[in-house]
Amino acid sequence: MNERVKQVASALVDAIQKTLTEQRVTEEEWRAGVGYMMKLAEAKEMDLLLDVFFNHTIVDLKAQATRGSTPGMQGPYFLEGAPVVAGALKTYEDDSHHPLVIRGAVRTDDGAPAAGAVIDVWHSTPDGKYSGFHDQIPTDLYRGKVVADAQGKYAVRTTMPAPYQIPNKGPTGVLLEMMGSHTWRPAHVHFKVRKDGFVPLTTQYYFEGGDWVDSDCCKGVAPDLVVPAKTEGGAQVMAIDFVIERPREHA
Ligand SMILES: [Fe+2]
Known part of the structure; x- marks a missing residue:
């Protein structure tokens, strides 16, 4: 086990779960989101998206x-x-x-x-x-x-x-x-x-x-x-x- 990964990844998972709950995301929307992530990987834009939203943080x-x-x-x-x-x-x-x-x-x-x-x-x-x-x-x-x-x-x-x-x-x-x-x-x-x-x-x-x-x-x-x-x-x-x-x- 890696303590740091556990700490950060668990907090990320918690934050996403909280958002899904608060936004009352439907199964259809969830599937659209999963499909989007697949497209992002196919287009090799994972790094671009992460840079746009989080590098400045x-x-x-x-x-x-x-x-x-x-x-x-x-x-x-x-x-x-x-x-x-x-x-x-x-x-x-x-x-x-x-x-x-x-x-x-x-x-x-x-x-x-x-x-x-x-x-x-x-x-x-x-x-x-x-x-x-x-x-x-x-x-x-x-x-x-x-x-x-x-x-x-x-x-x-x-x-x-x-x-x-x-x-x-x-x-x-x-x-x-x-x-x-x-x-x-x-x-x-x-x-x-x-x-x-x-x-x-x-x-x-x-x-x-x-x-x-x-x-x-x-x-x-x-x-x-x-x-x-x-x-x-x-x-x-x-x-x-x-x-x-x-x-x-x-x-
Ligand atoms: Fe530049």
């Missing part, structure tokens, strides 16, 4: 416990082997989307500069796709590793990401529609900040005033992950200072 729990920056969801489009870039992410050669500069500093939880911290940056193409996952877009586009300097400072140039819809043609999209919800995510940039001896920070940042920022279908938007709208020399500026924390000592 787990990230919120992490946020409550951290001494570092607010974490965000990793999402399904991270690739471990992104190239180190100097100053700019590689974009489509004919990408005329609005320029974006992301810059700031990485500090440790005692306020010291996190020299040499490596920041994985990845975001959508101007049409809301991800390299390495959609349309055979080469994996080195719109993603890269940026290294913080001796003062912990970093800067990288790219173009604005776009809002996009999560896969919405399958059972997950059908359910969201029946629940009166849409399938849009606001434009955002993903980050993973790593340095030896520190807990990796995975997060996403959003643009103030952007479409869907107030109604992300994945509920990933925390107030301090929304950066104020700022432009400079014709480019949008996303100014972010990251704080990474040391692992907690367990008694």
Whole structure:
């Protein structure tokens, strides 16, 4: 027996039983629900559905416990082997989307500069796709590793990401529609900040005033992950200072 599994799984079963009872679910509705779960498995969307409804809850729990920056969801489009870039992410050669500069500093939880911290940056193409996952877009586009300097400072140039819809043609999209919800995510940039001896920070940042920022279908938007709208020399500026924390000592 596994005590932790027993504790969590038993609580889940209790919660579902309580809901079935309170909602007076009929046998016909129950069978429709079972059929839906079968379709979800067939469409290989179990992870998508769980991410949409519950990943933000787990990230919120992490946020409550951290001494570092607010974490965000990793999402399904991270690739471990992104190239180190100097100053700019590689974009489509004919990408005329609005320029974006992301810059700031990485500090440790005692306020010291996190020299040499490596920041994985990845975001959508101007049409809301991800390299390495959609349309055979080469994996080195719109993603890269940026290294913080001796003062912990970093800067990288790219173009604005776009809002996009999560896969919405399958059972997950059908359910969201029946629940009166849409399938849009606001434009955002993903980050993973790593340095030896520190807990990796995975997060996403959003643009103030952007479409869907107030109604992300994945509920990933925390107030301090929304950066104020700022432009400079014709480019949008996303100014972010990251704080990474040391692992907690367990008694
Ligand atoms: Fe994303």
